[in-house]
Amino acid sequence: MLFTLFARGTRQAFAVFPRRRALVAWLLAAATPSSSGGTSPRETVSFSQDIAPLLAQRCQSCHQPSKKRGGYQAHTFDALLTPGSSKEAPITPGKPEASALLRRLKSSDPDERMPQKEEALSPAQIALVENWIARGALFDGARRDQPFSEWAVTQPRGAAPSRYAQPFPILSALPLSASNACVIAGYHEVLILDRATRSIRRRLPAPSQRTFAIQRLGSGERWLLAGGTPGRSGELAILEPGSTNAPAILLRSADALLSCAVSSDGRWFAVAGADATVRVLDAGTGRLVKAIEGHADWVTSLAFNPASTRLVTASRDKTARCFAVPGGESISAYLDSAEPLLAIQCPAGGALAFAAGRDRQIHVWNVEDGKRAAVMPARDREALALLSTTNRLFAMCAGGVILEIAAQGKREVIREYTAKGARLSCLALDADARQLIAGSFEGDLLWWDIEHPESHQRWHCLP
Ligand code: HEC
Numbered sequence: 001m002l003f004t005l006f007a008r009g010t011r012q013a014f015a016v017f018p019r020r021r022a023l024v025a026w027l028l029a030a031a032t033p034s035s036s037g038g039t040s041p042r043e044t045v046s047f048s049q050d051i052a053p054l055l056a057q058r059c060q061s062c063h064q065p066s067k068k069r070g071g072y073q074a075h076t077f078d079a080l081l082t083p084g085s086s087k088e089a090p091i092t093p094g095k096p097e098a099s100a101l102l103r104r105l106k107s108s109d110p111d112e113r114m115p116q117k118e119e120a121l122s123p124a125q126i127a128l129v130e131n132w133i134a135r136g137a138l139f140d141g142a143r144r145d146q147p148f149s150e151w152a153v154t155q156p157r158g159a160a161p162s163r164y165a166q167p168f169p170i171l172s173a174l175p176l177s178a179s180n181a182c183v184i185a186g187y188h189e190v191l192i193l194d195r196a197t198r199s200i201r202r203r204l205p206a207p208s209q210r211t212f213a214i215q216r217l218g219s220g221e222r223w224l225l226a227g228g229t230p231g232r233s234g235e236l237a238i239l240e241p242g243s244t245n246a247p248a249i250l251l252r253s254a255d256a257l258l259s260c261a262v263s264s265d266g267r268w269f270a271v272a273g274a275d276a277t278v279r280v281l282d283a284g285t286g287r288l289v290k291a292i293e294g295h296a297d298w299v300t301s302l303a304f305n306p307a308s309t310r311l312v313t314a315s316r317d318k319t320a321r322c323f324a325v326p327g328g329e330s331i332s333a334y335l336d337s338a339e340p341l342l343a344i345q346c347p348a349g350g351a352l353a354f355a356a357g358r359d360r361q362i363h364v365w366n367v368e369d370g371k372r373a374a375v376m377p378a379r380d381r382e383a384l385a386l387l388s389t390t391n392r393l394f395a396m397c398a399g400g401v402i403l404e405i406a407a408q409g410k411r412e413v414i415r416e417y418t419a420k421g422a423r424l425s426c427l428a429l430d431a432d433a434r435q436l437i438a439g440s441f442e443g444d445l446l447w448w449d450i451e452h453p454e455s456h457q458r459w460h461c462l463p
Pocket of ligand 1 (some may be wrong): 055058059060061062063069070071072074083084085086087088090100101104111112114115116117118121
């Protein structure tokens, strides 16, 4: 489900805007402030102001480290000038006619024309690129190898719509059981919902278009948010709902961040996503400690072990892996899944990890040697998310079913929580308060008391 979600990602993002054309126009205007005034090229063209934002918006989804279409990347200045599989110089400074990139922007052959299979750039934007190349393709940024996603100028701030005209998926949630509330992710915002009245208590701006994971930090009201704009950028941030400060961004990446975790000793954050890189940060300083490139495809989920010494990861590359914390040394790899993995947990005890995904099974494996300990069928359903308590595992499965499974012994399914007709998109748990929460692709929230699958609350929670 996560995969189709990504394929649909951009379209859905547009869909939540009442007037799609207005958004497209706004995005392009934000991307190329100088070109919005008309078609006449300006005297000077700035790479950092005019060109980089355009590339980040229109090219990077197919040309970046995790997706090198045509063997070509366009996420840094250095990469932009490096030929792809054609070996043809994409840009020849001073010579637009000898620049393959420009030829591709103008081409009338749909296979050659870039962005491939998408709307062409406007004549004004193409003129801007041509003008920039003609004037020597000069670089006016800070570092030629710096990803455009790190440039402040490429981050036009999206705004939450006042009303969601179309269904929007709830991609992450966090129960605030002590105040009978819950945080959910919306479009460029997070919302605090009141369980008793089923109303929205607050709407807070979030740094990412989509927030794929929310974790609580310590006992106070501080949340770690991981998210991004699929194909374009990822952000890891700390949001303090009690403060008026904008969320503090700890890290930016070239593609969406899908999962984040806090170690139980509170010393480390870990985050990973569509750029296939696992990053460990010092929770005290917010600084990056280690970037681990141990997977060949999206890292869909990660978790620390209870001792905070190991990090386990699940990936679309069909492997689950274990790394040392904080050094990132590879400890083991689990290779027995036939299909992409979407979820992982390393519950109490810490010797075993549970990984699940498309192959309709939950794989139990030993984190120190990667060996399989057991395989549990997930009632013939794809497992999209896993959560654990000391003695239970909760598996959110396709078809609107959440399985509660004994984490030890025979590992039997103890209860089944069903949400008829709902396409579930995220799962959250408060083990102490015994609450289970799920979000759906339609923007619904479902709320159960653990051990009481028969009764649940369900309501459409977006404004
Ligand atoms: C939807 C995906 C997609 C998008 C978006 C996209 N491209 Fe491409 N691009 C491709 C594919 C696929 C190829 C390889 C096929 C080919 O060579 O015709 C390619 C090839 C290229 C090449 C040739 C690389 C080489 O040396 O072989 C260049 C240059 C290029 N793209 C530039 C761009 C620019 C500039 C943009 C943005 C304006 C862009 N692309 C947007 C898919 C895309």
